[in-house]
Amino acid sequence: MQIKLIAVGKTDSRAIQELIEEYVKRLGFYIKFDFEIIPDLKNTKSLSESNQKEKEGELILKKLQSADELILLDENGKQFSSVDFSEYLQKKMNSGLKQLVFVIGGPYGFSDAIYQRANGKVSLSKMTFSHQMVRVFFIEQIYRAFTILKNEPYHHQ
Numbered sequence: 001m002q003i004k005l006i007a008v009g010k011t012d013s014r015a016i017q018e019l020i021e022e023y024v025k026r027l028g029f030y031i032k033f034d035f036e037i038i039p040d041l042k043n044t045k046s047l048s049e050s051n052q053k054e055k056e057g058e059l060i061l062k063k064l065q066s067a068d069e070l071i072l073l074d075e076n077g078k079q080f081s082s083v084d085f086s087e088y089l090q091k092k093m094n095s096g097l098k099q100l101v102f103v104i105g106g107p108y109g110f111s112d113a114i115y116q117r118a119n120g121k122v123s124l125s126k127m128t129f130s131h132q133m134v135r136v137f138f139i140e141q142i143y144r145a146f147t148i149l150k151n152e153p154y155h156h157q
């Protein structure tokens with residue numbers, strides 16, 4: 001199985017980019033992991049929030065293959081402990097799935113079309129994080145999950 005993370009909107013912060021690069025590099029030792037950014041839409045001032053979500057949604061859908069399992073990062077999704085999340089990933093790997101795709105939405109979240117296509121939702125907290133911060137937190141959690149599965153001394157209960 002390979003994992004892809006799609007995020008809407010570029011990161012301006014060098015600090016966030018560096019953290020992402022660090023954890024993507026570490027994760028690469030365990031699994032094929034792709035991180036893809038959907039560039040910010042142009043002229044968003046002339047778009048309503050729902051129009052912006054729809055356009056972002058169309059760009060997300062274009063990145064998917066029909067067999068991909070799509071999991072949204074969403075405050076209202078299922079919450080896991082890090083150990084539970086590692087077991088969740090192990091089950092996905094055992095299932096024979098080729099590609100598991102996680103998506104982080106833009107500033108207003110996801111369109112209805114994306115919710116309809118999604119196979120599940122994962123929440124990192126009931127709190128709302130910026131779409132920039134979520135990518136760092138989530139990539140670190142995927143990395144943590146693999147260190148748990150490999151019994152490596154990174155995670156402490």
Ligand SMILES: C[S@@+](CC[C@H](N)C(=O)[O-])C[C@H]1O[C@@H](n2cnc3c(N)ncnc32)[C@H](O)[C@@H]1O
Nearest residue numbers: 073074075104105109123124125127128129131
């Ligand atoms: C600023 S938030 C958007 C908030 C918006 N109210 C919504 O309805 O989703 C941008 C993106 O960050 C992600 N996000 C923010 N907080 C999250 C959390 N606690 N758990 C999972 N994803 C989160 C989601 O993918 C969301 O689409």
